[in-house]
């Protein structure tokens with residue numbers, strides 16, 4: 001025996017037949033088209049002799065040429081699906097060796113086509129039965145004897161043929177590894193069934209002798225009986241691939257099984273169908289496996305279609321085997337156009353790109369790869385994952401990350417900006433994480449991040465990762481409480497506070513950042529110790545000045561009181577001096593000589609002068625002490641000015657000074673105390689007269705004028721505006737640096753002891769106080785060498 005090809009290459013139908021060829025005693029050859037000998041058994045070699053040669057093609061024509069000549073025509077028909085039997089053919093077997101003469105044989109040969117699952121003829125089985133004729137009578141003595149012999153031979157041939165056929169079938173069936181059974185008659189009664197077939201019905205339950213319906217009652221209603229009937233009645237074979245059959249096995253539990261069923265009619269010599277040969281291949285496992293694979297594939301497909309990532313798979317030669325919806329979208333290509341096509345010929349623009357190299361690298365290395373690249377196909381940044389696939393190809397997930405990269409780079413940019421800001425600002429900056437006890441009381445904090453200014457501002461080096469209490473154990477409790485509050489409430493705080501442990505004073509802005517659960521606080525702070533020290537110094541100086549002022553005021557008050565008392569006490573003896581000198585002069589105490597009279601007159605002048613001074617001091621001290629009361633009424637301006645002028649007229653005349661009054665409406669009046677107004681005007685006119693001298697360049701004179709300011713919002717204005725009374729002179733004027741000082745008490749511009757003017761420097765101080773006391777104001781403008789203008793502003797009546 002000899003095998004032509006590797007059994008694994010054979011279709012299942014031929015593989016099953018090889019077992020038969022090897023097992024049977026009948027000379028048998030298995031052929032595949034058109035004339036290749038797959039296998040022959042020892043019985044055949046015994047009959048036909050060893051093959052003449054062993055050519056590579058194993059062609060029957062070369063192996064046993066004589067047999068080819070005998071069988072060629074019928075073999076041809078077998079390939080067309082026809083079985084044939086040639087009965088009792090004479091055959092001259094070629095010599096098996098040199099010494100043996102050719103011998104005549106009578107052969108019954110049967111060709112059976114072997115079909116694969118799809119029903120096409122995959123092979124031919126040739127069985128040979130040698131018919132040995134009974135010895136021929138030496139002489140044909142009678143016709144009867146000859147006829148008898150003829151019929152004897154025919155019967156023997158028939159029997160031989162029949163037994164050959166049956167044997168062939170029996171062996172075929174029993175030796176098949178697939179479940180095969182022969183059912184005969186219209187009621188399909190089991191005549192033969194192999195072990196594999198019996199397994200279908202459960203262990204140890206023989207079916208021989210039963211009808212199909214008796215053996216498998218559960219098949220009723222499943223259309224199987226009808227198939228058997230059909231084949232039996234029409235003689236047309238039937239193939240049902242993956243026919244689903246519900247069987248009740250030994251334990252009577254129904255089970256759905258899938259069979260590749262082949263029903264083959266079996267005919268007798270006359271060609272009449274006598275039975276049905278059934279081949280029932282249980283393919284349930286394959287079907288289930290395939291269904292599982294299909295459902296897995298459907299699942300995978302569903303997933304691949306619904307994921308947000310684009311996905312495709314290519315085989316080992318980069319042909320698309322899968323493209324999901326998202327990939328279609330991104331590429332703008334329909335998957336039907338891509339499937340089966342070559343990646344690089346469909347997307348030539350991608351050749352040489354990073355993806356191109358990565359795809360080839362994966363094919364070489366067979367390990368997953370992940371990368372980001374800008375797609376040359378759609379010009380957008382992609383995130384790509386490649387995985388090796390079992391079929392030698394690869395699968396690829398990719399997604400458009402334009403938005404992500406844009407927001408990432410925006411984030412990076414703004415991060416860089418803020419980073420630079422925090423690195424470069426002079427303010428200290430840190431992020432801290434608050435630590436709380438069980439009752440949510442802040443107990444400490446850890447530095448998460450600090451900027452360079454932090455070290456300058458605190459003197460704490462390498463603070464990150466450390467706790468404040470370990471860096472500065474005596475840090476005040478209020479810091480922890482304040483930051484704890486910010487961390488818990490999220491309300492930002494601005495405050496300044498000392499940090500004694502760091503010997504500084506900080507201006508702080510603290511705000512919560514990140515998730516509230518993180519309990520992180522960002523702190524922006526500035527060491528304000530120097531400013532703080534300066535402001536404390538300022539406060540100290542201010543309070544010193546304040547104290548000095550209070551002391552000075554107290555002293556001033558004491559002085560005023562002293563002056564008031566003094567003046568009063570001085571006035572009494574002065575009045576006595578005046579009174580007694582007048583009495584002496586009147587001669588009450590005796591005659592007065594001319595010399596004495598002159599002395600008395602000098603005493604009286606001095607007494608009057610002294611009295612004027614004392615009265616001035618007394619006035620001022622009264623005004624200063626707030627002891628002056630004002631009797632305010634409407635005072636006519638023209639009258640008040642005329643009255644004052646009459647009092648200074650003698651002095652004006654004596655000095656040869658001109659005087660003009662510009663005039664005013666007679667009814668024009670101011671709100672004032674008549675006496676006090678007189679005192680002010682008199683003081684201004686007296687001063688003007690005192691400090692003005694006849695001069696060569698222009699006439700020396702005093703002008704009094706008056707102006708009504710109805711708008712009256714300036715100093716001295718009443719509800720109806722104000723009246724400005726001006727006293728102008730052409731006198732010596734007042735230097736700019738002295739101009740405000742002249743309103744201070746006891747200030748005189750000319751401080752020489754031998755000054756030519758009388759006075760104590762109280763007139764203007766008193767006048768301004770009086771003007772202000774009536775709701776008015778007294779101001780001055782002056783040009784040294786040209787003259788001065790004093791302006792009294794009073795509320796208009």
Ligand code: ADP
Nearest residue numbers: 687688691742748749750759760761762763764
């Ligand atoms: P007294 O006239 O008693 O010195 P005042 O208070 O009236 O005191 O004046 C203070 C000073 O203001 C005067 O000593 C003088 O120096 C200056 N003064 C006042 N009026 C005039 C004026 N019309 N022209 C120049 N200087 C004046």
